[in-house]
Amino acid sequence: MSMKDIADPFTPEADSKWYRAMWNFWHPVAYSHEVSEGGMLSGALLGERVLLVRHEGEARAFMDVCRHKGAAPSLGWIENGCIACPYHGWEYNMDGDLVNIPSRPELNGVLNVRLEPYKCMEKSGLIWVCLGDEPWREPLPFPEWDDATMEWQSPPYYDWETSSPRRLENFVDFSHFPFVHENILGTRDKAEVEEHEVWREDGILRFDRWVVEPNEDKMKEYLGLDDDIINVQNRYYLTVPGTIYLIRYFPNGKRYALYMATAPTGPTTCRNFWHIGADFALTDEAKAYLLDFELRVLEQDRPIVESQWPEHLPDLLGAEMYVKVADEVTLAYRSWLFELAAEWAAAGEQQEEVAG
Ligand code: FES
Ligand SMILES: [Fe+2]
Incomplete structure (x- = not known):
């Protein structure tokens, strides 16, 4: 058996259904602050x-x-x-x-x-x-961006050698935490993913999770929480094709937010823009700590995600195996992307009929 038998091999970009639909959507190309007047x-x-x-x-x-x-x-x-x-x-x-x-x-x-x-x-x-004539939907609303109590930083974008859906799925993949981010975002003795609700509301895929996780020393200081292990509520907001953010609510009501928008630069490459915000880590030192933490997590993810084969999303939902509960969000996201691809194909057929 060769790798090519495992899933459909990379075909010319025109054959990747979700990729073809991407022309109809808004994608981030730069941070606003990067393009000054003139x-x-x-x-x-x-x-x-x-x-x-x-x-x-x-x-x-x-x-x-x-x-x-x-x-x-x-x-x-x-x-x-x-x-x-x-x-x-x-x-x-x-x-x-x-x-x-x-x-x-x-x-x-x-x-x-x-x-x-x-x-x-x-x-x-x-x-x-x-790049298309009529964008199919607006970018994900992100009200926290205008919340004056949040302090934001927008680190430089990062490019990954994988398709943008693969990158986004990694953000919502819960069962990798204890392995790829052991003792940072989880521990192996608590590898099981508990039931959680996943639903679509007003064009947004929503899911909430309560997680028990280690509280690092610096976080103890910034948060004002001494416990070694804390319960955190994670609320996620995702919209197709590739934007997601997470608001984390700590036991004392403090909030942390992580926003990420991934853009397909090609069928198997992506450029990822992000914002980190919090209402408790307001000093430069605290902000540098949060950034360093996220960069550590990203560097743990990158080689694993870049190793996924094929780099583009397989065109068939059944091409990879999903585990109940643990992969529920992946399945919901993929299904949604494939709906868009089907819509795109139907729109193309209609146009052909009109032209014919
Ligand atoms: S002026 Fe642009 S290529 Fe000649
Ligand atoms: Fe990760």
């Missing part, structure tokens, strides 16, 4: 290079490929409200229209050429882009 940045999404620019306060997105010879305009400059390509100085206005060809000015206004604009919006400290 600045540019090149991001990656679904195999495309995406240019982000901020003009008069508003973030805009374009295909980061010059229509002349394909150089990246994001390497150029902004002048007179125009994006100038660094190779031969062609200039595009903020609607993407080509307005100046320095080497042949008499052609200005004659060539009907455009730097392809994409739909772009800002929410929850991120710049979101949709």
